[in-house]
Amino acid sequence: MEQLIQEAKKLLEENKVDVVIGYRSSPLPPFTRPAFIRRPEDCEQLVFNCGSVYNLTRYLIGLGEKPAIVVKGCEQRGLVVLEQENMLPRDSYLLIGVGCSGQVDERKLREGGFDRLPEQLSDELMADKCLYCDQHNTPDADIFVGDEVESVEPRTERYAGLDEFFAQDYEELYHHWTEVFSRCIRCYACRNICPLCYCEQCISYVNMPQWLPRSVADNNNYLFHMRRVLCMAGRCIDCGECERACPVDIPLRTLYKRIAQKIEGFFYGYRAGNNREQLPPLQDFNKDDSADFIL
Amino acid sequence: MADAETTAKTKKKADRTGFEPHIIGFLCNWCTYAGADLAGTSRIGYPTNIKAVRVPCSGRVDAMYVINALKNGADGVLVSGCHPGDCHYNQGNYYARRRFMILREIFSAMGINPERLQMSWCSAAEGAKWAQIVAQVTEKIRELGPFEGI
Numbered sequence: 433m434e435q436l437i438q439e440a441k442k443l444l445e446e447n448k449v450d451v452v453i454g455y456r457s458s459p460l461p462p463f464t465r466p467a468f469i470r471r472p473e474d475c476e477q478l479v480f481n482c483g484s485v486y487n488l489t490r491y492l493i494g495l496g497e498k499p500a501i502v503v504k505g506c507e508q509r510g511l512v513v514l515e516q517e518n519m520l521p522r523d524s525y526l527l528i529g530v531g532c533s534g535q536v537d538e539r540k541l542r543e544g545g546f547d548r549l550p551e552q553l554s555d556e557l558m559a560d561k562c563l564y565c566d567q568h569n570t571p572d573a574d575i576f577v578g579d580e581v582e583s584v585e586p587r588t589e590r591y592a593g594l595d596e597f598f599a600q601d602y603e604e605l606y607h608h609w610t611e612v613f614s615r616c617i618r619c620y621a622c623r624n625i626c627p628l629c630y631c632e633q634c635i636s637y638v639n640m641p642q643w644l645p646r647s648v649a650d651n652n653n654y655l656f657h658m659r660r661v662l663c664m665a666g667r668c669i670d671c672g673e674c675e676r677a678c679p680v681d682i683p684l685r686t687l688y689k690r691i692a693q694k695i696e697g698f699f700y701g702y703r704a705g706n707n708r709e710q711l712p713p714l715q716d717f718n719k720d721d722s723a724d725f726i727l
Numbered sequence: 728m729a730d731a732e733t734t735a736k737t738k739k740k741a742d743r744t745g746f747e748p749h750i751i752g753f754l755c756n757w758c759t760y761a762g763a764d765l766a767g768t769s770r771i772g773y774p775t776n777i778k779a780v781r782v783p784c785s786g787r788v789d790a791m792y793v794i795n796a797l798k799n800g801a802d803g804v805l806v807s808g809c810h811p812g813d814c815h816y817n818q819g820n821y822y823a824r825r826r827f828m829i830l831r832e833i834f835s836a837m838g839i840n841p842e843r844l845q846m847s848w849c850s851a852a853e854g855a856k857w858a859q860i861v862a863q864v865t866e867k868i869r870e871l872g873p874f875e876g877i
C-alpha cells in the first residue's frame with residue numbers, strides 16, 4: 433500500500449490533518465490493529481489488506497483532532513447516517529477511500545481450524561457481509577488509494593434465509609430468542625463497538641427510571657436486546673462489528689437485518705446510509721405510509 | 728424441563744377461563760382523550776379493561792412505554808391519536824405511525840404477537856367510535872390470552 437503511505441505522509445507533513453487513522457500489522461496476521469499515526473515518519477506502518485476488519489469510524493465522534501481516516505465501502509454508510517443525524521459533519525474529517533474485495537471472518541477461520549490464512553482469501557473464510565457486498569470501493573472519498581475493485585458478483589443474497597427463519601410461529605421465536613439471549617453476559621461490547629451508538633447516556637445506564645434492569649436474570653437480556661434492535665432500526669449499516677465483538681457468539685444481525693429488510697419494504701427501498709437525501713425512516717414520514725394495522 | 732413446560736401450558740389454559748385482559752391505552756390529549764370523555768358524558772358504555780394514560784400527542788409515546796407496559800403486566804397496549812392531518816402538532820401522529828409499524832415488526836421477529844400493540848385514530852367527536860375501538864381491542868387481546876413474555 434505504497435500510495436496509502438505516501439498520501440498519509442503528505443497529509444501530515446502539510447499539516448492538513450492531525451492524525452491518520454488506519455490499520456497497521458499485528459502479531460497475528462492476517463489481522464491488523466487500529467493505528468493512530470501522528471508523525472509522518474510513522475506512516476510506514478500503515479497497511480490495508482483482508483485483515484483490516486475493524487470499523488474505524490467508531491473513533492470519530494468526540495475525537496478532538498482533525499483526522500484522516502481509512503474507511504471501507506460498507507462503513508462509509510455509517511458516516512452518512514451520522515451526518516444525517518447531525519453527529520458528524522462531513523468536513524470534520526478527510527476520507528481515505530480504498531477498494532476492498534472482502535475481509536476475513538475470524539470466527540470462520542477459527543472454526544475451520546486454520547491458524548493462519550491460506551494464500552488466497554476464499555469465500556469460505558470471508559465475512560458474510562462481503563459475500564453480498566455491493567459497495568467494494570469507498571464512495572465519496574477525498575483521496576482514493578490503491579486500485580479500485582472491479583465489479584464482483586455477489587455470491588449470496590443480503591436477506592437470504594430470513595423469511596424462512598422468521599416463518600416460525602411466535603412461541604418458537606420467543607423461545608429461540610430468550611434462549612439465545614440468556615447467553616449474553618451484558619458486556620455491552622456490541623453497543624460499544626457500534627459506529628452508530630453514540631449516546632452519552634445510553635438508556636441501558638439510565639436508572640431513574642430504570643428502563644432496562646441490568647442483571648442478566650429473568651428476561652432482562654431479552655429486553656435489552658429488544659431495545660437495541662429498536663435503536664438500530666433504520667440505522668444499522670450491517671458492518672458486522674457487533675457480532676464480531678460479541679464474546680458469546682450471539683447472532684445479533686439476524687434481528688437487525690430482519691428489521692432492515694422490513695424497512696426496505698415499507699419505506700420505499702430505504703437502506704441506511706445509501707443516500708444522503710433520503711432521511712432515516714424514523715426521522716421522517718410520508719403521508720402515504722401504509723396504515724392497514726390502524727383501527 | 729418437559730414437566731415444567733406442560734405445567735406452564737396447563738396453567739395458561741386454566742388462566743384463560745375468566746381471563747380479563749389488562750390493556751394500557753395511551754391517548755392523545757387533543758383527540759382520543761376528549762373522545763373518550765365524550766363517550767363518558769354521552770353515557771356510552773365500553774369495556775373497563777382499558778386503563779387510559781393521557782399523553783400530549785401520539786407522537787409522544789416512546790416505544791419504551793409500550794414495551795414497559797407489557798413487561799409490567801399489561802396484556803395489550805393501545806396507542807390512539809388524532810386522524811392523519813389533524814394532529815395538534817401537525818406531524819406527531821405520522822411519526823408515531825412509523826414508529827409503531829417498526830415496533831410491531833420487532834415484536835413479530837422476537838416472538839411477541841404484534842396484535843398486542845394496537846393503534847387507532849379517533850377524534851374528539853367520535854365517542855361512539857371510541858367505545859367500539861375499545862370493545863374490538865379488548866376482544867382481540869382476550870383471544871390472544873394472557874401475555875406471558877418478557
Ligand code: SF4
Nearest residue numbers: 626668669671672674
Ligand atoms: S448494529 Fe452491528 S452491524 Fe449494525 S452498525 Fe452497529 S455494529 Fe454494525
Ligand code: SF4
Nearest residue numbers: 616617619620622678
Ligand atoms: S457483545 Fe454479546 S455478550 Fe456482550 S452485551 Fe452484546 S450480545 Fe451481550
Ligand code: FES
Nearest residue numbers: 755784808809815
Ligand atoms: S396531537 Fe393528537 S396525535 Fe398529535
